[in-house]
Amino acid sequence: MDYIPPVSSSWVWRRICSVKQDIIHGFMDGKWVVQPDGYTPTGCYEWLKDSRPTIPWHNVIWNVWVIPKQQFLEWLVAQGALNTLDKLIQYGLQVENKFLLCGHAEENMAHLFFDCQYSRRMISAIQKLTGCQLPQTNSITWCATRGGSKVQQGVHVALVHGAIYRVWSQRNQCRVERVVMRPEWVAKEMVQDVKTRIKGRENLNLNVSDIGWLHQSKLM
Incomplete structure (x- = not known):
């Protein structure tokens, strides 16, 4: 969780790592507390997606x-x-x-x-x-x-x-x-x-x- 990508790394990798900062808010004492069934990639994606504004068009x-x-x-x-x-x-x-x-x-x-x-x-x-x-x-x-x-x-x-x-x-x-x-x-x-x-x-x-x-x- 403390990893910071070096400046020389690619834009794609730095962008992936920036999402980690959002995911951190779903953990407490090392446990995924957002959903009762524990962490899954699908559940995490849905949680991140819901936090974004709806595009009307x-x-x-x-x-x-x-x-x-x-x-x-x-x-x-x-x-x-x-x-x-x-x-x-x-x-x-x-x-x-x-x-x-x-x-x-x-x-x-x-x-x-x-x-x-x-x-x-x-x-x-x-x-x-x-x-x-x-x-x-x-x-x-x-x-x-x-x-x-x-x-x-x-x-x-x-x-x-x-x-x-x-x-x-x-x-x-x-x-x-x-x-x-x-x-x-x-x-x-x-x-x-x-x-x-x-x-x-x-x-x-x-x-x-x-x-x-x-x-x-x-x-x-």
Whole structure:
């Protein structure tokens, strides 16, 4: 319990040892007093996990209907960790803050998702292709409170995440290659990604109501 990792040790090992300082509080006179059955790795993990705050957007970000790379990007968005131009300027970089996809405003996350004319056209195209109503802002609250079955909620989340991912991809492509696809084409590709994801989740034994809704939305 008194072990202190040397400064030269790896970050991973130092991080593991830092957890030990939390575990110490579960012992008294060398005995594990947190749970009546004594110490077990599983019990200790559950105890440590319960001490951490609940993340309200957990089920929205890590949703099974969303492609993993899109989940990661949305996690960055939720953390406010995307390196948009306004952030780069705050870091001290000398760059011109102009959003290239529209050229009408400064680049920040609020403008990207979805105040920009380009991203709004994409959202509009997605709604026309699927009949699903999507938010005009990147609203985790909207996704978390969306009505319908779990499948319908998950697909709506997948459409929002897909739109965010595609806008960011087009933003990067425009900055590097100085070319950008029409938002209607991008929306069509994104909806096809969602269809592919749905097809891969057919083993979830969808009920008749959800299957009918997916066919109505032209996603199956």
